[in-house]
Amino acid sequence: MDKKFDVLVVGELNVDLILNKIDSFPEMGKEKLAQEMTLTLGSSSAIFASNISALGAKVSFIGKIGRDSFGDLVLESLKKRNVNTGFIIADENSKTGATIILNYDEDRAMVTHPGAMEELTVDDVATERLATAKHLHISSVFLQPKIKERVLDLLVKAKKAGLTTSLDPQWDPNEKWDLDLRQILPFVDVFLPNETEILHLTKEKDVESALRLLAPFANLIAVKMGNQGSALLRNGNISIQPAFLNEDVVDAIGAGDSFDAGFISKFVQGESPIECQRYGNLCGALNTTAAGGTAAFADFEKMKKTVLEKFAMKI
Numbered sequence: 001m002d003k004k005f006d007v008l009v010v011g012e013l014n015v016d017l018i019l020n021k022i023d024s025f026p027e028m029g030k031e032k033l034a035q036e037m038t039l040t041l042g043s044s045s046a047i048f049a050s051n052i053s054a055l056g057a058k059v060s061f062i063g064k065i066g067r068d069s070f071g072d073l074v075l076e077s078l079k080k081r082n083v084n085t086g087f088i089i090a091d092e093n094s095k096t097g098a099t100i101i102l103n104y105d106e107d108r109a110m111v112t113h114p115g116a117m118e119e120l121t122v123d124d125v126a127t128e129r130l131a132t133a134k135h136l137h138i139s140s141v142f143l144q145p146k147i148k149e150r151v152l153d154l155l156v157k158a159k160k161a162g163l164t165t166s167l168d169p170q171w172d173p174n175e176k177w178d179l180d181l182r183q184i185l186p187f188v189d190v191f192l193p194n195e196t197e198i199l200h201l202t203k204e205k206d207v208e209s210a211l212r213l214l215a216p217f218a219n220l221i222a223v224k225m226g227n228q229g230s231a232l233l234r235n236g237n238i239s240i241q242p243a244f245l246n247e248d249v250v251d252a253i254g255a256g257d258s259f260d261a262g263f264i265s266k267f268v269q270g271e272s273p274i275e276c277q278r279y280g281n282l283c284g285a286l287n288t289t290a291a292g293g294t295a296a297f298a299d300f301e302k303m304k305k306t307v308l309e310k311f312a313m314k315i
Contacts, residue, residue, distance in 0.1 A: 003132065003133060003134045004058070004060075004132045004133070005058045005059060005060045005084065005132050005133040005134070006057040006058045006059065006133065006134050006135060006268050007049075007052060007057050007058070007059045007060075007133060007134070007135045007136075007137055007264065007268060008059075008060050008061075008062065008129065008130065008132065008133035008135070008136050008137070008163075009045050009046075009048060009049040009059060009060070009061045009062070009063075009083075009137045009138075009139070010045070010061075010062045010063070010120075010125055010136065010137070010138050010147065010154070011043065011044065011045020011046070011048075011049075011061075011062075011063055011137075011138060011139040011140055011144070012043045012044070012045050012046075012063060012097060012114075012117035012120070012139070012140045012143050012144055013043050013045065013046055013061075013063040013064065013065050013071075013074050013088070013096065013097065013116070013117060014042045014043045014046075014070070014074070014096060014097030014098050014099055014112065014113075014114075014115070014117060015039060015040065015041065015042050015070045015073055015074065015096065015097075015098050015099070016038075016039070016040050016041070016042030016043075016098075016099050016101055016253070016292060016293070017037070017038075017039050017098065017099070017100045017101065018037065018038040018039075018040065018101045018103060018251070018253065018291065018292055019034035019036070019037055019100070019101065019102050019103065020034060020035070020036035020037075020038070020103045020251065020291065021034060021035035021036045022034045022035075022102055022103070022104065025102075025104070025109075026102070034102075036291075038291050038292055039073075040077070040291075040292040040293075040294070040295070041073065041074060041077035041078070041292075041293070041294055042097075042098075042099050042293070043097070043099075043117070043140070044139040044140045044168060044170050044254075044256075044257050045061070045063065045137075045139040045140060046061070046063075046074065046077070046078060047254040047257040047258070047261075047293035047294055048137060048139060048168070048257045048258075048260050048261050048264075049061050049078065049081070049083045049137075050077070050078065050081040050083060050293075050294045050297065051081075051254075051257065051258050051261035051262075051283065051287075051293070051294060051297045052260075052261035052264060052265050053081045053082050053083050054081060054261075054294075054297035054298070054300065054303070055261060055262065055265040055283070055297075055315075056265065057264075057265050057268060058084075059082070059083045059084065060083070060084035060085075060086070060087055060129075060132065060133065061078060061083055061084065061085060061087060061088055062087045062088065062089075062120075062124060062125055062129065063088050063089070063117070063120060064088070064089045064090075064091060064094065064116040064117060064119050064120040064124070065088060065089070065090050065091070065094075065096040065097075065116050066090070066091060066092070066094045066095040066096040066115060066116050067090050067091065067092040068095060068096055070095075070096035070097075070098060071090055071096040071116075074088075074096060075088065075090075077294070081294070081297075087129055089116075089120075089124060091116055091119065094115055094116035094119055095113070095115040095116060096115055096116055097112065097113055097114050097115040097116060097117045098112070098113050098115070099111065099112040099113075100112075101253060103251045103253070105249070107252075108251070108252070108253065112143070112173070114143055117140075117143055117144055118143070118144065118145060118146070119146065120144055120146060120147055121146040121147070121150075122146070122147060122150040122151075122153055122154045122157075125154060125157075127157060127161060130157060130158055130161045130163060131161050131162075133163060134163060134164065134268055135163055135164045135165070135166070135264065135267070135268050136154075136155075136158040136163045136164070136165045136166070137165075137166045137167075137168075137260070137264060138151065138154070138155075138165070138166070138167045138168070139167075139168040139170060139257070139260075140168070140169075140170040141167070141169055141170070141179065142169065142170060142171065142172040142173060142174070142179075143170065143173070148179070151167075151179075151184060152180075152183055152184055152187065155167075155184065155187035155188060156187055158187075159187055164189045164190075164267070164268070165187060165188050165189050165190070166188065166189060166190040166191070166192060166260070166264055166267075167184070167188045167190075167191055167192065168192040168193065168256070168257070168260055169193050169197055169201065170197070171196075171197065172200070175200070177200045177201050179201060181201060181202075181214060181217075181218075182217055185214060185217050185218045185219070186217055186218075186219075188218075188219060189219050189220060189267075190219070190220045190221075190222065190263065190264065190267060190276075191214075191218060191219070191220070191221045191222070192221075192222055192224070192256075192259075192260050192263065193221075193223060193224070194223065194224040194225070194226075194256050195207055195223055195224065195225045195226070195228075198210045198211075198214075198221075198223055202214065207223050207225070207231050208231075208238060210223075211223070211231065211233040211238055214233070215233060215236050218233060220232070220233065220234050220273055221233040222259075222263055222276070222277055222280060224255075224256045224259050224280075224284065225243075226243070226252070226255075227243050227245060228242075228243060229241050229242040229243040229281055230243075230259065230277055230280060230281055230284075232273060232274070232277045234273045239274065239277070241274075241277050241278055241281055242281075243281055243284070243285060244281055244282050244284075244285035244286075244310075244311045244313070245285065246285050246288045246289055246310060246311075248289070249288045249289075250288060250289060250290055250291050251288065251291055251292070252287070252288055253287075253291075253292055253293050254287050254292065254293020254294065255284045255285075255287040255288055256284065257287075257293055258283045258284050258286065258287035258293070258296075258297070259280040259281065259283060259284035259287075260280070261280075261283055261297075262276075262279040262280040262281075262282060262283030262284065263276045263277065263279065263280035263283075264276075265279070265283075266279045266280075282307065282311060282313055282315065283315075285310075285311060286303065286306060286307055286310075286311075286315070289306055289310065303315055
């Protein structure tokens with residue numbers, strides 16, 4: 001069957017209300033001021049979809065939103081980035097999710113109202129929709145309980161349909177980290193946790209030990225380590241690539257999702273894992289040059305100029 005899309009994303013959809021230049025950390029009973037505010041497309045999955053589309057991939061999305069103004073913003077933002085929204089479900093009985101983000105240098109605090117993202121199920125991902133794509137990307141399973149409980153079924157269904165797969169677990173708000181990696185990872189071609197997530201999932205004390213633990217049943221694992229770069233496990237071997245450092249970080253929102261976008265954009269093109277890792281690092285760094293998760297990828301010519309000026313590289 002002819003594949004219409006390079007990547008099909010299954011994941012959560014929400015908007016981000018981002019506050020920057022905050023006086024100090026919030027305290028109960030006190031009011032603090034933020035000098036900058038941005039309302040933009042949020043969610044790990046949507047940022048990934050937007051940015052990998054900006055890098056040239058043909059992308060479609062399966063997710064759930066409410067029939068409300070935030071849902072309209074989500075759809076409009078994805079369409080502007082040439083992401084196909086035909087599979088997105090708008091439910092009049094649900095509210096579109098929203099995250100309030102308080103930014104402090106390269107770290108942040110977040111509060112999320114999940115809304116419709118909790119209602120997406122594996123049954124919403126029909127086999128005929130899977131069959132339209134070459135690759136399936138799943139993100140934020142802990143924010144999507146009905147996806148998480150049957151994520152193995154979804155991965156198996158994707159593999160049977162001939163897709164390659166990737167999974168970014170993201171943070172677990174309940175901090176249970178109850179994902180059965182021994183069962184799941186054989187069906188994941190690229191596993192994309194960050195350093196904190198893989199340590200929680202494996203209960204190991206360092207990235208190398210975590211990767212060694214997962215190696216017997218994993219394929220590729222790329223661990224995002226912020227300004228320390230990334231670690232890649234392939235064929236039992238671990239390689240570290242340093243970060244491309246941005247001396248003028250605006251914020252780090254979506255930097256990990258942009259790493260994913262860079263990595264998977266090269267992966268679906270058949271590039272080597274090391275080249276995928278290097279490009280992931282570059283896209284993660286590019287992300288930090290503008291506010292929010294997608295602004296740095298809004299204009300391809302500006303992207304090329306920024307990467308050349310700040311990192312002496314070509315994108």
